[in-house]
Structure formats: structure tokens, C-alpha cells
Amino acid sequence: MTSFNGEEEVVGLCRDLIRIDTTNAGDNAGPGERAAAEYVAGKLAEVGLEPRLLESDDRRTSVIARIEGTDPGRDALLLHGHLDVVPFNAGDWTHHPLSGEIADGCVWGRGAVDMKDMDAMILAVVRQRLTEGRRPPRDVVLAFTADEEAGGAYGAQWLAEHHGDLFEGCTEAIGEVGGFSVSLDEQRRLYLIEAAEKGIAWMRLTAAGRAGHGSMLNAENAVTELAEAVGRIGRYEWPVRLTPTVSAFFQEAFGIEVEAGDAEATAAKLGPLARMIGATLKNTANPTMLDAGYKANVIPQTATAHVDGRFLPGYEQEFFATIDELLGPNVTREFVHHDIAVETAFEGSLVRAMSEALLAEDPSARAVPYTLSGGTDLKAFSRLGIRGFGFAPLKLPADLDFSGMFHGIDERVPVDSLKFGVRVLDRFLDGC
Missing domain, CATH: 3.40.630.10 (Zn peptidases)
Structure with a gap:
């Protein structure tokens, strides 16, 4: 051979x-x-x-x-x-x-x-x-x-x-x-x-309202409902949660125990790596797609958006409880893709x-x-x-x-x- x-x-x-x-x-x-x-x-x-x-x-x-x-x-x-x-x-x-x-x-x-x-x-x-x-x-x-x-x-x-x-x-x-x-x-x-890996929650959000003429008053506008929910999710400040792997990283990299309140400032010292490590300090949910309507003077009956959610190991339940609160009563979610976190x-x-x-x-x-x-x-x-x-x-x-x-x-x-x-x-x- x-x-x-x-x-x-x-x-x-x-x-x-x-x-x-x-x-x-x-x-x-x-x-x-x-x-x-x-x-x-x-x-x-x-x-x-x-x-x-x-x-x-x-x-x-x-x-x-x-x-x-x-x-x-x-x-x-x-x-x-x-x-x-x-x-x-x-x-x-x-x-x-x-x-x-x-x-x-x-x-x-x-x-x-x-x-x-x-x-x-x-x-x-x-x-x-x-x-x-x-x-x-x-x-x-x-x-x-x-x-x-x-x-x-x-x-x-x-x-x-x-x-x-x-x-x-x-x-x-x-x-x-x-x-x-x-x-x-x-x-x-x-x-x-x-x-360790964060879990995945790619979600489709749907707001249902009342279709109508764009010139009329409409308190059930699906686009408005969706936009407000997307805004709440996109601007939400998730709390820092130090998982065992993240804590071990800081201990090995800096030789110190890092508290939750100091984690983001410590991660910022990592230069280009800060972007990667920073995303592992908390759950995240980023709106990525929007779709609604078909004509400028028609209020559509539904509007949809996609959100890329990632949850830390051990914090999946907290993640979805927060998302559901941010959605409000008139917006629903369904999974495009959902997978576990591992550690x-x-x-x-x-x-x-x-x-x-x-x-x-x-x-x-x-x-x-x-x-x-x-x-x-x-x-x-x-x-x-x-x-x-x-x-x-x-x-x-x-x-x-x-x-x-x-x-x-x-x-x-x-x-x-x-x-x-x-x-x-x-x-x-x-x-x-």
C-alpha cells in the first residue's frame, strides 16, 4: 500500500x-x-x-x-x-x-x-x-x-x-x-x-388582526402588533447567567473567579474574541426577518417575523417564559427549528x-x-x-x-x- x-x-x-x-x-x-x-x-x-x-x-x-x-x-x-x-x-x-x-x-x-x-x-x-x-x-x-x-x-x-x-x-x-x-x-x-453549546430556537412569530382599508381607523392592525413585539424582543436586555463552562473559561483565561456583574467588562478585554464569548454570557433573541402586507393601502390580516433565539445550558425554561411575556397577548410563536443545549x-x-x-x-x-x-x-x-x-x-x-x-x-x-x-x-x- x-x-x-x-x-x-x-x-x-x-x-x-x-x-x-x-x-x-x-x-x-x-x-x-x-x-x-x-x-x-x-x-x-x-x-x-x-x-x-x-x-x-x-x-x-x-x-x-x-x-x-x-x-x-x-x-x-x-x-x-x-x-x-x-x-x-x-x-x-x-x-x-x-x-x-x-x-x-x-x-x-x-x-x-x-x-x-x-x-x-x-x-x-x-x-x-x-x-x-x-x-x-x-x-x-x-x-x-x-x-x-x-x-x-x-x-x-x-x-x-x-x-x-x-x-x-x-x-x-x-x-x-x-x-x-x-x-x-x-x-x-x-x-x-x-x-458546551447554546440551544437553538428559530421561531416564526405571527400577529393576527383585522384586514381593512389603509385609510380607516383600525385598532387591530397586525403589523403594529407584530412590530411592537419584535421591538420588545430585539431591545430586551437579557441578564448575565454564568454557566459552569463560562465560569471555567474565565478562571483558566484570567486566573480569577468572575462575578456576573463583572463578566461583560471582563469579556470586553478579549479583543476580537469578545464577540464570541460575550454571546455566551446570556440568552439571546435577534429578530432576523419580517413579512407583512401586499399593497400600501391595505391593512393585512396577518404579519410574520422570524427570530433567532439561543439559550444557555440550564436556562431554556427561563428563555421561553421571557419570550412569551415579551410577545404579548396577540402574537403567537412556532418553531422553525428547535434543538437542545449541551454541556x-x-x-x-x-x-x-x-x-x-x-x-x-x-x-x-x-x-x-x-x-x-x-x-x-x-x-x-x-x-x-x-x-x-x-x-x-x-x-x-x-x-x-x-x-x-x-x-x-x-x-x-x-x-x-x-x-x-x-x-x-x-x-x-x-x-x-
Whole structure:
């Protein structure tokens, strides 16, 4: 069998994946993930694995494979990444988002950060290890999923519901949005490992009123009712709630216990990272869409709006009680998408393995837990009893606003960071 070098391969794998259009606009639209899934399956089969391609619908394809460990009595580990990406406007980009261009020491393109970089690192590490005859100490299940960017109904959720047997024995997992470095100053380089995720509540609000002529008096105007409810929600100041993971982040990052009253001022000291951490201090509800009426002189019978709600672990009940109070008596809500919050303690052998692998490649590394304000496929896998973390290790330049590139323009990942990630993941698999 041909031997593969993960550090040499990873850039090409990342570029190939970026060039495969897997744009997911939601509502089961777009080209789907089949072409990318077939590419991944081919790379895995080439090194002796037997990947399974599973389709929840036409073109909505996920890939599952299992690597046997040297100690089959141990619990299995899940490595998961999604193949789809969010839409883009190519005219806004310096390099075309499907080009996989290498420029300024980076691989550019949609998915370079979220998350074809991690997909490529997993493939590179697995291919090198298997051609060298190095099996991990425990069974490892590989999952490359469809539809994560639209909530996972055609991907991880469907897999967990219909093919849970493929994850038999898996008790722990690593996936996206964690393990990347943030330089607070010359002495402190933190590697943020996701240990919690906020829950999701995408809601459609509907106000019902009395239709009529725009020139007439109307005390039952649906547009007015809706606008007032949206205004109350959008301007509401949610209280700070320090969850265990957020408190642990402050303790690790600053070496102090932070009280709720000081949390926002402390988070503001984090520079570009303040935006990400700040969103994990409280529940949030942002109005995102409005729709009402069909003619300037007609008062419509109904008006609708969409709100993106995110609730902290342990605060879902408080979130919805507040939302219902803010809606008022004449506006109703229904879910567009609703999913759980998750949180796990930042401790145990898996955490040690992540920290030690980082330290071996970067002696200045300090692994710290954090809460993700968004959501990942971990929510679906947690329903199978799997405890997970975000760990896609990247050592990044101090001046790169990495978190700002998730779903942003000019998404790119440094070449050196990809190679660093391969080395760290290789060490991690030995120590996990």
C-alpha cells in the first residue's frame, strides 16, 4: 500500500473539498453533499477502510467508517465533520470561494474554516496512520455528515435516529469549532476547546388582526402588533447567567473567579474574541426577518417575523417564559427549528489527551473550555449518549480574526495551521 504523509497531503485534500460545491441554503436546496461524500469515501477506501454512504434524501449523503483499535474492549471515539457549507456572494470575495486558492500563506474558500479544514485534517491523519500500520488504541468512528448548516435534519439527526447502531460503543467525540488558538498577549496563547453549546430556537412569530382599508381607523392592525413585539424582543436586555463552562473559561483565561456583574467588562478585554464569548454570557433573541402586507393601502390580516433565539445550558425554561411575556397577548410563536443545549465537564482522560497533544506541538499552549453560541452536529450525537468537544486544532497568527470568518467573506485557513492540526490530531489519537 502506498504510504501517505498527512502534513504533505492535508492542503491538497482541503483544496479539493473546497472546490466541490456543497452549498446548503436550507429547505433541502442546493447541490447536496453526494460528490464530496464520494470523494471522502474514495480516500478512505484507498487505505483499506469500508466506508458506508448513507442518504436521507436525494444527494443528501453522509459517510460513516470505523477503524478498529488495538484494544477492542475500550469505548469508541467519534470523529465527526460536516461536508456542507453556507451560501456566499462570490463578488464580495478576494478569491473565488470555490477556488481553493493558495495566497498569502492560506487556503481560501468557503469551508476553509467551517469546516472542510477539519475534514481534510481527519482524512490526512487517518490515511497516514493506516498506511503506516498504526491503529489507534480504541475504535474510532468517522462521520462526515450532510446538512449541518441547516440543522442536520438530513444529516446527523437522521443518522442518530435511523443508524444509531453505526455509533455502537461511542461514548466520546470531537468535532468542529474548537481547538484553535487565540493570543491574548505575547505570553498567553489560549486554545479554546468547546465544552458546551447554546440551544437553538428559530421561531416564526405571527400577529393576527383585522384586514381593512389603509385609510380607516383600525385598532387591530397586525403589523403594529407584530412590530411592537419584535421591538420588545430585539431591545430586551437579557441578564448575565454564568454557566459552569463560562465560569471555567474565565478562571483558566484570567486566573480569577468572575462575578456576573463583572463578566461583560471582563469579556470586553478579549479583543476580537469578545464577540464570541460575550454571546455566551446570556440568552439571546435577534429578530432576523419580517413579512407583512401586499399593497400600501391595505391593512393585512396577518404579519410574520422570524427570530433567532439561543439559550444557555440550564436556562431554556427561563428563555421561553421571557419570550412569551415579551410577545404579548396577540402574537403567537412556532418553531422553525428547535434543538437542545449541551454541556460537559472539562475534565477526564480525553481532555488530558487534547491538552497534552497541543503542548507537545506548542509549549505555550493553554487549553481552556468555552461555550459555543451556535450549534453543531454534537447536539444530535449527544442523544446517543455521546459526550463531545469541539477540537479542530489550529495554531493561528495572532492578528487573524478567525472567529469572524465563520460564515463570513474571505474565509481562509493558514497552510501552516493545517499542518499543525495534523500533527496534533495524530498525537491526540495515540493518547486518547
